[in-house]
Amino acid sequence: MIKLENIRKVYSTGKVDVEALRGVNLHIKKGDFVTVIGPSGSGKSTLMHIMGCLDKPTAGRYQLNGQNIQHLNDNQLSELRNREIGFVFQNFNLLPYASAYENVEMPLLFAGVGGKKRKEKVESILKKVGLADRMDHRPNELSGGQKQRVAIARALVNDPNIILADEPTGNLDSTSGREIMELFVSLWEEGHTIVMITHDPRAKDYTEKVVTIIDGLIES
Amino acid sequence: MIIKNVVQILRELRKQKLRTVLTLFGIFWGTTSVILLLSFGMAVKARTSETMHGMGEQICIIWAGRTSISYGGFPKGRNLNFYNGDARYLKDNVPLIGDISPQYTRSLPANVGAKKQSFLVSAVWPEFKEMRNMIPREGSRFISPIDEEKRRRVVFIGNDVEKTMFGNKDAVGKIIYIDGIPFTVVGVLIEKQQDSDYSGRDKDAIYMPTSTYLAIYGDRFINNMVARARDINQTDAMKKAIIAAMAKKYRFSPEDEQALPIWDTTEMDQFLNTFFNGFTIFLGIVGVMTLIVGGIGIANIMYVIVEERTSEIGVKRAIGAKKRLILVHYLIETFVIASVGSISGFLFSLLLIFGINQAPLEDFVGVLKVNPTISIASILIISTITFVAGWGPAKRASNLDPVVAING
Ligand SMILES: Nc1ncnc2c1ncn2[C@@H]1O[C@H](COP(=O)(O)OP(=O)(O)O)[C@@H](O)[C@H]1O
Ligand SMILES: [Mg+2]
Numbered sequence: 001m002i003k004l005e006n007i008r009k010v011y012s013t014g015k016v017d018v019e020a021l022r023g024v025n026l027h028i029k030k031g032d033f034v035t036v037i038g039p040s041g042s043g044k045s046t047l048m049h050i051m052g053c054l055d056k057p058t059a060g061r062y063q064l065n066g067q068n069i070q071h072l073n074d075n076q077l078s079e080l081r082n083r084e085i086g087f088v089f090q091n092f093n094l095l096p097y098a099s100a101y102e103n104v105e106m107p108l109l110f111a112g113v114g115g116k117k118r119k120e121k122v123e124s125i126l127k128k129v130g131l132a133d134r135m136d137h138r139p140n141e142l143s144g145g146q147k148q149r150v151a152i153a154r155a156l157v158n159d160p161n162i163i164l165a166d167e168p169t170g171n172l173d174s175t176s177g178r179e180i181m182e183l184f185v186s187l188w189e190e191g192h193t194i195v196m197i198t199h200d201p202r203a204k205d206y207t208e209k210v211v212t213i214i215d216g217l218i219e220s
Numbered sequence: 221m222i223i224k225n226v227v228q229i230l231r232e233l234r235k236q237k238l239r240t241v242l243t244l245f246g247i248f249w250g251t252t253s254v255i256l257l258l259s260f261g262m263a264v265k266a267r268t269s270e271t272m273h274g275m276g277e278q279i280c281i282i283w284a285g286r287t288s289i290s291y292g293g294f295p296k297g298r299n300l301n302f303y304n305g306d307a308r309y310l311k312d313n314v315p316l317i318g319d320i321s322p323q324y325t326r327s328l329p330a331n332v333g334a335k336k337q338s339f340l341v342s343a344v345w346p347e348f349k350e351m352r353n354m355i356p357r358e359g360s361r362f363i364s365p366i367d368e369e370k371r372r373r374v375v376f377i378g379n380d381v382e383k384t385m386f387g388n389k390d391a392v393g394k395i396i397y398i399d400g401i402p403f404t405v406v407g408v409l410i411e412k413q414q415d416s417d418y419s420g421r422d423k424d425a426i427y428m429p430t431s432t433y434l435a436i437y438g439d440r441f442i443n444n445m446v447a448r449a450r451d452i453n454q455t456d457a458m459k460k461a462i463i464a465a466m467a468k469k470y471r472f473s474p475e476d477e478q479a480l481p482i483w484d485t486t487e488m489d490q491f492l493n494t495f496f497n498g499f500t501i502f503l504g505i506v507g508v509m510t511l512i513v514g515g516i517g518i519a520n521i522m523y524v525i526v527e528e529r530t531s532e533i534g535v536k537r538a539i540g541a542k543k544r545l546i547l548v549h550y551l552i553e554t555f556v557i558a559s560v561g562s563i564s565g566f567l568f569s570l571l572l573i574f575g576i577n578q579a580p581l582e583d584f585v586g587v588l589k590v591n592p593t594i595s596i597a598s599i600l601i602i603s604t605i606t607f608v609a610g611w612g613p614a615k616r617a618s619n620l621d622p623v624v625a626i627n628g
Contacts, residue, residue, distance in 0.1 A: 054538055054622045075542050082540020093535040093626060110540040154539065 001161065001193060002028040002051060007060035009046050009216075020046040021057070022216035028162075033188040034195045035203040038213035044197045045166055047213065051195065052085050052164045053077045065161065082110050086155025088165035092147040094139040100126060100150045101135040107158045125153045129183065145176025152183060156192075163187070165196040181206055240557065243521045247561025247602065248568065250514035254507040254598045255569040255590065261503040263588045265496045267413075274414030274422075276352040278452045280459060281418055281483040282445045291473040300470055300479055302442035304434070307345070310447070313465045316458040318450035321345035322442040324433055325419055330426065331397045332385040339381055340419060341398060341426045343433030344446075351448045353412065354422065360392045360407035363429050367406070371431040376407040378423035396426075401436065403428065418444070418483065455486045507598070515605035522554055522613035533617050534625025547618035554610025555603075562602045566595060 009021040020043040028034055036044050049055040050062065053069060062069045064084065072080065081087075094103045101122055108118045126135055129149040139147055148168055155163050165184065169177035177200070185206050188194050196207070204210055212219040284300040307322040324343040329336060348354060349362040354376065356362050362376050375396060382391040382405075391405045409422055419425075433439070449458040459482055460474075467474040526533070533546055573588045 049623050052538070054626075075544075078537065078540050078542040081538060087538050089535075089626065093531065093538075095532055095535065106536070107539045110536075110542075110545065158540075 001030045001032075001065060002026070002195075003061075003063040004047075004051070005061040005063075007047075007050060007057045007062060009043070009050065009055070010058045020216055021050070023060070024213075024216070024218055026211065026218065028193065028195060030161075030193055031188075031191055032193055032195075032209055033185075033207045034209045034211055035207045036195065036197045036211045036213060037199070037203065042213045043216040044213055048164055048166050048195070048197055051162075052087055053080050078110075082107055083158055084161045086158070086160040086163040088148070088151050088155050088163065088168045090167040090170040092139070092144075092151050092171070094147060094150055094154075096139050099136045099138055100131055100142065100146075100153075103139070103150055104153045104157050107154060111158055121157055122153075125157050126150075128156075129153045143176065144172045145179055148172060148176070148180050149183070152180075152187075156187070162193045162195065165194065167197050167199065169198065169200055239521065239525065243518065243557050244561045244564075246514055246517045246521075247558055247606070248565040250510050251562040251565025251598060251602055252569045252572070254510055254602075255566060255595055256572060257503050257507055257510075258594050258598070259569075259573060259588045259590055261500055262591060262594075265499065266589075267587075268492060268496070274353060274412050275416050276446075276448075276485065278455060278486045278489060279351045279446055279448045280455065280462075280485070282447060282462065283481045284441075284444075285478050285481045287472045287476055288478040289473045289476045291476065292471040294471065298472075300472065301440075302445065303440060304442065306442060306466075306469075307445050309469065310445070310462055310465055314458065314461045316449055316451075316454050316461050318448050319347040319351050320445060320447040321348040321351065322430060323348070323444050323446060324430060324437075324439050325443045326437065328399045328426075330381075330385065330399075332394070335385055337384060339424065339426050341428065341433075342419075343428050343430040345430060348427070348446060351446050352422070354427070355410045355412065356407040357392075357410045360405075362407050363427060368429040368431050371435055372429065373401065373403045373432055374406045374428065375403045376409070376427040377405055378409045378421070378425050379411050380421075380423040381426055382408050398426065398428075399436075416485075416488075452486065455484060459484065508601070511598070511602050511605055514602065515609040518554065518558065518606050519609035519612060522550065522610050523616075525553075526550065526613045526617040529617075530620060530625045531627075533620050534622045534627075537620070537622035538626060543618040546620075547614050550614030550617050551607070551610055554606055554614065558603055558606035558610075562599050562606075566599060 004024055004026040007021055007024040007026075008019070011018040011020055024043075024047060026047075036047065038044050046055070050057050051064075053064070053072075056070070064080070069077070069080075095106070098106075104122045104126060105118055108121060113121070123132075123135070126132055129152055131146060131149050131153065134142060134146060137146075139150070142150065152163075152168075155165075163184075168184070169180050172180060181200070181202075184194055184196065188207075196203070284302045286300065287294065287296050287298045290296045302322070304322075307320050311317055311320050321344045326341050327338050328341045329338045330341075331337075344363070346363055346365050346368060349356075354362050356376065357379075360376075363374065366372070367374050375398070377385075377391060377396070385391070385396060386394065391408055394405050395402045396405055397403070412422070414421055414423075447458070447462065449455045462482070463480050464474050466472075466480055467476070470479075472479040536546065537543075570590060573590060576588055
């Protein structure tokens with residue numbers, strides 16, 4: 001499903017060039033649950049952004065569902081992100097002035113899904129993540145764990161092929177962190193493909209495949 | 221998609237109350253002040269030229285004066301007079317004249333029933349009407365050529381004369397005694413604004429045919445004449461020709477400036493025109509400046525909004541919003557603010573104008589009118605400025621790098 005070959009990413013900020021990824025090879029199959037671990041600044045997020053088509057590699061080949069990403073334009077990449085990829089961020093990144101319902105609805109709006117179908121979709125997904133009774137709450141009226149559930153619902157709502165989560169429990173207390181991890185596991189058990197960056201030492205207990213990145217390279 | 225987008229925007233705007241309200245207020249106030257300013261300026265202009273023209277447009281009033289240069293054997297200081305035939309003489313000898321009328325004046329007692337009062341009575345030709353804006357009220361008329369020809373005992377009276385002598389009743393067709401002689405009222409002057417005159421306000425005067433007047437009083441001298449050039453651009457040439465013709469007839473120096481005093485209302489018109497053109501340009505500049513300041517305000521606020529929402533924009537891009545959608549979103553947002561602001565500003569200025577028109581200021585500023593062209597132009601200009609002001613920030617928002625935006 002995801003095939004990274006010799007991916008390099010160089011950030012050129014003024015004088016110094018930072019080589020965040022230095023030739024990463026990675027293969028992710030449908031139904032995998034992959035955790036990415038590694039020290040801070042090792043390039044985990046960079047890798048995630050490339051896999052999520054938010055950023056393009058400086059060099060290397062990236063295939064998503066057999067499609068080469070390199071040659072797609074901005075609109076095509078936007079559509080790809082909308083349909084194929086679900087993002088979950090450490091900081092939740094919900095729109096503060098929108099309710100849980102409206103936040104989850106947004107990818108469907110971008111996809112041009114009709115009103116009735118949208119409503120069904122949003123309500124069933126929010127029910128699934130356990131927020132049926134919080135639909136009209138705004139992010140500042142929700143706990144950290146609840147916010148992350150909204151974010152997960154938003155990532156799931158368009159039935160993406162892959163869910164990319166960048167330290168989803170990083171800003172949560174241990175109890176809600178565990179709950180979120182359990183939610184991811186149950187999603188995986190339903191057949192979702194998940195890539196998760198984490199610092200959680202117990203990640204190994206949950207997932208079948210662990211990738212360690214150090215200094216822009218995968219340790220095997 | 222666009223409709224859902226607008227719904228989304230309205231939602232966002234509603235939830236960003238303070239900023240939205242401030243921006244709205246800026247545009248609202250800009251529109252209001254521009255429209256008020258311009259309609260005020262136009263009202264003053266219209267009012268002034270209306271009252272200036274109450275006496276007549278681009279006419280010359282000519283008096284016989286006193287010589288100040290000795291000429292042709294006569295010493296200076298000789299008093300001149302216009303004789304009965306002079307108006308006809310000028311009409312026949314100065315082709316530049318379009319219309320001319322002699323004006324005889326006398327203060328005479330008038331009575332209707334028991335009511336008695338003296339009025340200034342003028343005897344004039346029918347041409348007087350057009351030159352001096354003697355507009356008859358509906359259903360009445362000014363003195364006609366046939367009145368003049370048949371020496372009819374008819375009068376045209378000022379609206380205040382009617383009020384004084386006939387109370388609230390219509391004077392047309394009624395009899396008024398002047399100096400004991402019965403005259404039929406054929407016309408009443410409409411109510412008009414007049415703030416310049418040379419022998420009293422028209423509303424207080426009575427007019428009759430010269431033939432009738434001369435048959436009764438047999439005057440030898442004309443009090444003054446009123447003339448208008450055939451082509452108003454030739455007014456100066458006409459004045460010179462009149463002076464030359466009269467100088468020849470009465471043997472005074474054509475250079476003598478006091479022999480034939482002429483009041484040329486064109487000069488005032490020219491002055492007023494220049495003045496008001498300047499005034500309008502000034503108001504226009506002030507208006508455009510106001511709008512530009514408003515535009516800068518909008519640009520600034522849109523910039524801040526985009527700045528503040530970078531991470532939101534990043535998130536939207538990450539979950540699939542296309543660049544164009546972000547661009548359209550912020551343009552619509554600007555547009556919604558601008559149109560709500562400018563339309564409510566427009567409506568508010570209508571309300572203010574309505575209110576001002578109720579206040580008794582009419583004599584000073586006239587009636588404020590909303591000029592549709594200017595209103596539409598202002599709204600178009602403000603929308604354009606808003607659009608230009610909103611374009612930069614919107615473009616910037618749509619071009620944000622999603623990764624940087626998410627982290628920002
Ligand atoms: N937008 C950027 N511009 C410049 N350097 C960046 C940028 N993003 C990340 N980096 C650098 O790339 C390296 C990898 O960063 P990142 O992928 O965020 O690491 P991690 O997520 O593992 O902590 C770091 O040295 C970081 O400073
Ligand atoms: Mg990171």
